[in-house]
Amino acid sequence: MRKLVFSALACVAFAGSGFASNKVVVEKQDFESAVEEFAPCRVFFAVYDGSGDVLDYVYHETNTPTLGGCYAYGTQLMLEFEALYPDGRIGDESINYG
Amino acid sequence: MKKYLTLFFLFMSVSFFGQEYYKITYNIYNNTAIPNTLNAYLLFNVKTNQTIYKEDYTTQKQLNEEVNGEKKLLIKPKAGIDKYFIISNDTIQELKLLGNVYVNVIDVNKGQDWKISNETKTINNYKAIKATCNFRGRNWEAWFTPDISFFSGPWKFRGLPGLILQINDETKKYVYNIEKIETIYDTNIINEVSDLNKKNLKKLTVKQFIIEDEEARTNAFNAVFEGRGTYTRKKAPRNGIELIYEWEEQVTK
Numbered sequence: 001m002r003k004l005v006f007s008a009l010a011c012v013a014f015a016g017s018g019f020a021s022n023k024v025v026v027e028k029q030d031f032e033s034a035v036e037e038f039a040p041c042r043v044f045f046a047v048y049d050g051s052g053d054v055l056d057y058v059y060h061e062t063n064t065p066t067l068g069g070c071y072a073y074g075t076q077l078m079l080e081f082e083a084l085y086p087d088g089r090i091g092d093e094s095i096n097y098g
Numbered sequence: 099m100k101k102y103l104t105l106f107f108l109f110m111s112v113s114f115f116g117q118e119y120y121k122i123t124y125n126i127y128n129n130t131a132i133p134n135t136l137n138a139y140l141l142f143n144v145k146t147n148q149t150i151y152k153e154d155y156t157t158q159k160q161l162n163e164e165v166n167g168e169k170k171l172l173i174k175p176k177a178g179i180d181k182y183f184i185i186s187n188d189t190i191q192e193l194k195l196l197g198n199v200y201v202n203v204i205d206v207n208k209g210q211d212w213k214i215s216n217e218t219k220t221i222n223n224y225k226a227i228k229a230t231c232n233f234r235g236r237n238w239e240a241w242f243t244p245d246i247s248f249f250s251g252p253w254k255f256r257g258l259p260g261l262i263l264q265i266n267d268e269t270k271k272y273v274y275n276i277e278k279i280e281t282i283y284d285t286n287i288i289n290e291v292s293d294l295n296k297k298n299l300k301k302l303t304v305k306q307f308i309i310e311d312e313e314a315r316t317n318a319f320n321a322v323f324e325g326r327g328t329y330t331r332k333k334a335p336r337n338g339i340e341l342i343y344e345w346e347e348q349v350t351k
Contacts, residue, residue, distance in 0.1 A: 047315070050155060050179065051272075052130035053338045058319065060329040077322055084318035087179050087195045091132060 039063060041070035045078055045093040047085075055088065070097040118144050119283040122261065124252045126153070127273040133161040138274070141284055142248050149185040149250055152287050156180070182291050183254070190254055193294050196307065197314035202299040203307045207344075209257035210238070221263040222276060229258055235341025236272075240265040246279070253339070272339050305345060 041064040047056040060077065064070040074095035082090060122140040127133075136158040141150045156175050182193040192203040210231040217228040219241065226241035233254075240251065244260035251262025252274040266273040302310065323329045 048130075048132060049338060050153075050158075050181075051128045051338060052132035052134050052160075054131050054334040056315065056319075056334060057332040058329055059331075060323060060327070062327055077326075080322045081318055084198060084321055085315055086176070086198050088315070088318075089132075089174075 039065070039070075039098050041073055042096040043070075043074040043077055043093075044096075045074075046091050047081070048089040048091050050087055050089070052089070054091075064097070067097045071095050119281065120144075120248070121280045121282050121284050122248075123277040123280070124274045125277050126252070127275070129271045129273070135159050135161060137277070138252055139284065139287060140248075140250060140252060141287055142250070143283075149248075150287060150291055151183040151185060151250075151252065152290075153181040153253075180290070182287075182294065184291065185250060185256065193291065193299065196300075196302070196311055197318065200294055200297070200299055201307065201310075202301045203304060204301055205254065205304050207254065210255060212240070212258055214258075222279075224263060226263050227260075234339075234343060236339070237268040238265055239268065267339075304343065308343075 041062050043058075043060045043062075045058055046054050047058065048054050062073065064073050074093070078090045078093060082088065120140075120142040122142070124138045124140065126136050126138055128135070136153065136155060138151065138153045141152075142148070156177050158175050160174070179195055184191040184193070188206065188208065190205040190207065192205060193200055194203060195201075210233045212229045212231045215228045215230070219226055219228075221241055221243070224243040224245050226243050229240045229242060231238050231240070238255070240255065240258065240262050241264040242251070242258040242260040242262045246261040247259075248261045249258060250256045251258070251265060255262055255265055261276075262274075263276040264274065319329065319331060
């Protein structure tokens with residue numbers, strides 16, 4: 001039992017030393033990803049029927065790391081919807097980031 | 099000369115009515131939130147009395163590409179979403195998409211209650227007579243010709259003593275104009291309908307379709323946003339070609 005506790009303590013100490021030696025770099029990376037992860041990505045679109053009459057307005061918000069990622073995310077949503085509901089036409093789309 | 103002219107017109111009318119198949123092309127103008135046009139075809143088999151109508155979404159064109167000052171194409175020609183109508187005396191079977199699967203929507207509506215006026219005009223060299231009706235919440239003005247004795251027209255319109263050449267609702271949001279009449283057998287459309295019918299499509303009433311279509315759209319939204327967090331959906335009020343149905347009118351009366 002004593003050996004097991006010692007081993008566990010050793011592991012924590014080793015891990016701690018590893019983190020300590022790379023402290024600056026790791027903290028910088030964490031800071032950057034933290035800023036990127038929290039940028040809001042807002043997607044709005046309308047669904048029209050085949051005649052061009054509006055059926056629904058849809059709004060969704062998430063967080064994406066980049067503007068490009070937000071645009072790709074929004075486009076993917078609309079493509080997936082069109083595949084499931086082909087008679088609907090997507091219009092008035094607006095993708096807003098940051 | 100007069101004798102020859104009479105003979106010529108007699109020959110023309112015999113050759114026209116002697117044909118077995120007709121294909122009538124209409125141009126539809128949808129003056130909706132996104133104005134657009136598309137073609138539709140009415141097929142008639144004189145021998146079997148079979149009437150088929152198709153709305154061809156591969157021919158759809160958006161008229162106004164500018165939205166809020168930006169050039170945007172929202173309506174694009176699309177394959178695989180065409181609507182087919184099989185018209186008989188008692189019913190109209192509409193083969194159309196429910197989600198991404200074709201279904202057979204059976205409309206038991208027996209046509210419109212027309213009022214025929216004395217007004218006439220000429221359309222495509224045919225003498226046309228004006229008729230009006232109210233159908234599912236919209237007032238319609240039709241011009242039909244008794245010279246062509248098909249008691250039908252585009253979409254769900256029928257019951258006039260002649261072919262409908264032109265029809266629009268009073269706001270001119272939906273306009274149908276005849277483009278041409280051909281005496282041909284369009285095997286492509288017949289085969290498309292036949293292929294769909296072979297699939298034993300699920301049969302629905304109009305009321306069931308409206309409920310299930312709403313569910314299909316909700317399911318599509320839920321599937322798309324599953325695992326992606328919440329979304330806000332605002333439904334627009336009904337503003338299509340049919341505004342109110344018989345079962346809804348009965349409730350409001």
